[in-house]
Amino acid sequence: MPAADDGDPAEHFAIRAINDVADRGYDTILSLKFPYNQASFPAPGSPQMAAELARLDRVLPTVMGKVDIMTIGNEPFIESLPAERDQRLNAFYETVARHVIAHRREHCGAGCGTRLYMGALNRLDLPDRRTPAAERWMTFVRETPEIDGVDIHPHLPAPENAQAFLDYILPRMRAGQTFLVTEFSLVWHWKRHLEDPVAADFAQRHGFPPGTKVWQVIKAAIDEPFPQRTWRDFLTSSPWFTSQSTFLRDQMRLYRGTGRLAVATYGFKQDDLMVRNFGPDKDPWLLNSVFATYTVKPRGEGLSAPNYWLGAFKAQQRT
Structure with a gap:
């Protein structure tokens, strides 16, 4: 949202891109991100809130009326x-x-094609994240008829932790409401293994010294992208990685199985923030991506190499 101060929002690259793909017939979701992690929330009725609403x-x-789903918020309990x-x-x-509800009613009408969700809740697998504010968040979602449901971001240390998200949100929504999962991953599981030594046979085959750590191999791939x-070979020689090979399938089965997804x-795809200053304390988001834009040599001009997850990702499109 702060980018709205930089010029015509219609010319912002994200809005241009999402409207372009919507015009080409793709379904779209837009999240409105309000980064207040370095400043206090403006109080309702204040000049600061008036400025935010003007944005x-x-x-x-x-x-409005162009995107299929608008999520009000991105990660409020982090931002x-x-x-x-x-x-x-x-x-x-x-x-x-x-x-947002008033704008939709006034300018888009009863048949507006944009559905509204509140988003997104993080780390509901941790008891200290199920706070009075999270409870009030779900109460607002449930009691506001114009809101279709809630968004969750299950970034997990283990696949089974996703159940806690569903156990929290589903009983707190009204009948007929649904949920989004606009982000999910095992990033906290991957991070636990960054200091592990890589497999000895991988190190020997590819010229890494014995005892080379996982994060050092990833850093080497960022500095000089590997052949695919x-x-x-690096990923499949790592038991901590291959033990999660069915993660996408299993998570989608869990979410779809509720009948409320x-x-x-x-x-x-990997992006520049994922690879910047990579080291043992970096959150390894890049291991999640369907395409390995930064750690693998491209297949040709404009053609990123697939990451490990491409097959599983494609299989879910056919389900």
């Missing part, structure tokens, strides 16, 4: 000051949501 009034006409993850967070997002066979999406 919304510049953005909403460019996408906020820790001390303000309380009723102040709720008051802010509820004010924003009511403004080498990157795949609207849409799930998965990380498509």
Whole structure:
């Protein structure tokens, strides 16, 4: 949302891109991101809140009725000051949501093609994240008829932790509401293994010294992208990775099995933030991606190499 201050939102690359693919017949989801992790939430009725709503009034006409789903918020319990993850967070997002609802009613009408969700909740597998503010978040979702449901981001240390997300949200939604899973991964499982030594046979075959650690191999691939066979050999020689080979299939089965899933999406490509200053403390998002844009040599001009997950990802499109 702060980018709305930089010029016409219709010319922002993200809005241009999403409207372009919508025009070509693809289904689209747009999340409205409010980064308040370094500043306090504006209070309802304040000049600061008026400025935030003015940003919304510049953005909403460019996408309302064009995108299929609009998520109000991205990761509110991360994109906020820790001390303000309380009723102040709720008051802010509820004010924003009511403004979006009013805009849709006034400018898009009863048959508007854009559905509204509140998003997204993180780490509901941890008891300390199931706070009074999270409870109020779900109460607002349930009691606001214009909201179709809630978004969740199950980034997990183990696949079985995803169940806690469903156990939390499903009983707190009204009948007929659905949920989104616009991000999910095993990033916290991968991170636990960055300091592991790589398999000895992999190190020997590919010229790494004995005892080379996982993060050092990833850093080497970032610095000089590997041939696809080498990157795949690195992953498939790692039991901590191959033990999770059915993750996409199993997670989609879990979400679909509720009968309440609207849409799930998965990380498509590595980006520059994932590879910047990579080291043992870096969150290894790049291991999730369907395409290995930065760690594997491209197949040709404009053709990124597939990552390990491409086959599983394609299989889910056929399910």
